[in-house]
Amino acid sequence: MGTIQIENVSFKYDQMMDNLFDSLNLKIDESWKLGLIGRNGRGKTTLLKMLLGQLKYSGQIISNLNFYYYPQTVVNKDLLTVEVVKEITQLEDYELWKIEVELDKLKVDPNVFQQQFSTLSPGERTKVLLAIMFVDESGFQLIDEPTNHLDIEGRQIVADYLKSKKGFIVISHDKSFLNSVIDHVISINRSDVSVYKGNFDTWQAQWELKNQTEAEEKEQLQKDINRLHETAVKRENWSRQTEAHKNRKQYHEKVHLDKGFIGTKAAKMMKKAKTAENRVNTAIDEKKKLLKNIEIEAHIQLNYEKKNHPDLFVQVENLTLRHDKIVTPEVSFKVKRDHVVALVGPNGIGKTTIFRQILGISQPFTQDGNIRVANNLKISYLRQDNELEGTIRQLTEQKQINSELVFSNLRKLGFERHLFEQPVEKMSQGQRRKVALALSLSEVANLYFWDEPLNYLDVITRQQVIAAIQKQHPTMLLIDHDQDLIDAVSSVKVNLHH
Ligand SMILES: Nc1ncnc2c1ncn2[C@@H]1O[C@H](COP(=O)(O)OP(=O)(O)OP(=O)(O)O)[C@@H](O)[C@H]1O
Ligand SMILES: [Mg+2]
Structure with missing residues (x-):
């Protein structure tokens, strides 16, 4: 059976200070249905691009599989879907039935072939692009967030379709979708990457168990962090108000002030605010470092201005x-x-x-x-x-x-x-x-x-x-x-x- 071996792989984008991946080691079996999870920006898409050989990394990835990536780039969306499909797959006319078989499983009307690609609904586009990846049965599919824009029925159809396939990595943030599709998880955590056998729910349960002590410390830190954020916002509002007040006062009293003086004063205030902001941010970062893999969820707020009328x-x-x-x-x-x-x-x-x-x-x-x-x-x-x-x-x-x-x-x-x-x-x-x-x-x-x-x-x-x-x-x-x-x-x- 084939495997994908990732050995000592390190990577960062040019302008990054630290490595996105640092001496990564993973072994994946070609028959696994993998869900790739992790917070936004952790490097999920980047990992798939490394497997595709599109990025330069150190270390090595050993595999003899053919990789396919979703979503493929469609250069000319005005072409008929059949032309788009031929361009991406390089299939001949007489081989198109292979795609029709897959489209049928995805419950897509075969007439879409004769429609301009740009006029397909988001759900149809997703399904067509998925279908063409699975024509090569020996391939290994790398599927990057197929569920965005899909309606509930569409998600169900795609989930059932993937369940019937073997050997792929799918990225998704949809828990119930993942639960019905995958049998392994690759999780990109705050400080490491791990592989786990099971679906999303079983992964989450063992994850919480493993990090229980950290979770207890998390609560206090969470409070501290929220407080620091609030102080920062208050300070900004306060300094804005003071500035606005000052300007109004000058206007009403028609005081002639030396412009240079105002400029220096404003610059000083700005600098002070910046230093305070940096201090708060550093304090937050320090606190976060204390927790290795636990994620912080602070409370966010809408700047909602309630109106008394109309109803x-x-x-x-x-x-x-x-x-x-x-x-x-x-x-x-x-x-x-x-x-x-x-x-x-x-x-x-x-x-x-x-x-x-x-x-x-x-x-x-x-x-x-x-x-x-x-x-x-x-x-x-x-x-x-x-x-x-x-x-x-x-x-x-x-x-x-x-x-x-x-x-x-x-x-x-x-x-x-x-x-x-x-x-x-x-x-x-x-x-x-x-x-x-x-x-x-x-x-x-x-x-x-x-x-x-x-x-x-x-x-x-x-x-x-x-x-x-x-x-x-x-x-x-x-x-x-x-x-x-x-x-x-x-x-x-x-x-x-x-
Ligand atoms: N072309 C690029 N140049 C510079 N930085 C990049 C580039 N592409 C991605 N990054 C950065 O690399 C990090 C990983 O990006 P990536 O797209 O792999 O994340 P992701 O896990 O797929 O996130 P998401 O869940 O949001 O899709 C991010 O911090 C991102 O800002
Ligand atoms: Mg991504």
């Missing part, structure tokens, strides 16, 4: 949107103050389109029915895709959001400090999602539009998000395929179906 924020009546062949199903609902309204429905039904129409974003749709939105609401919109670019500081300046609050939220979400100056484009998918999430959390808002907030986020971060919504009961319109989230937070469910 009704959004009213949608008999709404349908149409464009060519696409028609969204007729829908009516209300978003009342302090309610979380979940829009639930399968891939491609038009949830995001409805969101954007309510937000007044221009779209090529003809609208029937009414949309009313209360005046003067501060709305925070978290988009479905990770579209951000630039550094975090640039983003907070553009959107005029308190940057210290954003950094503090990111730290609580397990984000490493060295990433603060990195452009978002260079981050892992989950790290990008955290930046978008932290911006929305930190922005002052009366109403939230959150479109699939949990995509790409690791298990711990998901729990933090759920806890924050439960605690604050903000007014929110929510789309997500994560059943745990919907069940835990929604006051009203709006079901969309044809």
Whole structure:
């Protein structure tokens, strides 16, 4: 039987201070169904890229298997799906039946071959790209987060499909998906990497047992860390207020002050604030180091500004949107103050389109029915895709959001400090999602539009998000395929179906 042997492998990206992997040793059997888990940015995607031979590392990886990676890059999405498939697989026309067999198992209509790839629903795209990896039966598949964007039914179909296969590594943050698919776990922990026989639940149970003493120390440290974060945010708010107050005073009293004097004073204050911030961050890092492998979950908070009136924020009546062949199903609902309204429905039904129409974003749709939105609401919109670019500081300046609050939220979400100056484009998918999430959390808002907030986020971060919504009961319109989230937070469910 074939194996993959990883021997003494070390790797870091150019600008990193420390190794991402340090003398890694692993032995994997080619028949195992492996789930690769770990917090965002730990190196899951990087590990798969090393197996594919796309990155230069020291040490060696010994294997004679053919590796395939999902998601493959589709260069031209305007081509017919059949052309995309041929380009990636290099199969001839007479061999395409092999893919049709796999597509059938994934319950995909074979007519999608004749459709432009760009017009397939996210679920169909995922299934087509998965199917073509499994045509080579001797291959070993490396599957990077197939469940993002998939609706509940889609996840079930993909889970059943993978269960019938042997020999692959799948990355996912969806616990129930992993439980039904895998028989081994590779876990990238804070200080090491381990392999374990079992599914996600059995892995978690033994993990907690193993780290029990650490877990006890964790509670006290958690409190200390939360306190340090709060002090940092308070200090920032205080120094802002003092500055604002000073400026107002100067304006009213028409005092002529020496500009140079103000400049030096401001610079001194800034420097002081920076030193204090560095001290807090170092203290937090020191505390975290005391715990070897235990993850820290701090409480995150929405910068929710509660309004006393009106009671009704959004009213949608008999709404349908149409464009060519696409028609969204007729829908009516209300978003009342302090309610979380979940829009639930399968891939491609038009949830995001409805969101954007309510937000007044221009779209090529003809609208029937009414949309009313209360005046003067501060709305925070978290988009479905990770579209951000630039550094975090640039983003907070553009959107005029308190940057210290954003950094503090990111730290609580397990984000490493060295990433603060990195452009978002260079981050892992989950790290990008955290930046978008932290911006929305930190922005002052009366109403939230959150479109699939949990995509790409690791298990711990998901729990933090759920806890924050439960605690604050903000007014929110929510789309997500994560059943745990919907069940835990929604006051009203709006079901969309044809
Ligand atoms: N091209 C790159 N250049 C520099 N740093 C990178 C690059 N790609 C990833 N990184 C960094 O390497 C680390 C590991 O990234 P990787 O994408 O492997 O994480 P991951 O475990 O897959 O995370 P996620 O769960 O968010 O997908 C992260 O800190 C990330 O910011
Ligand atoms: Mg990744």
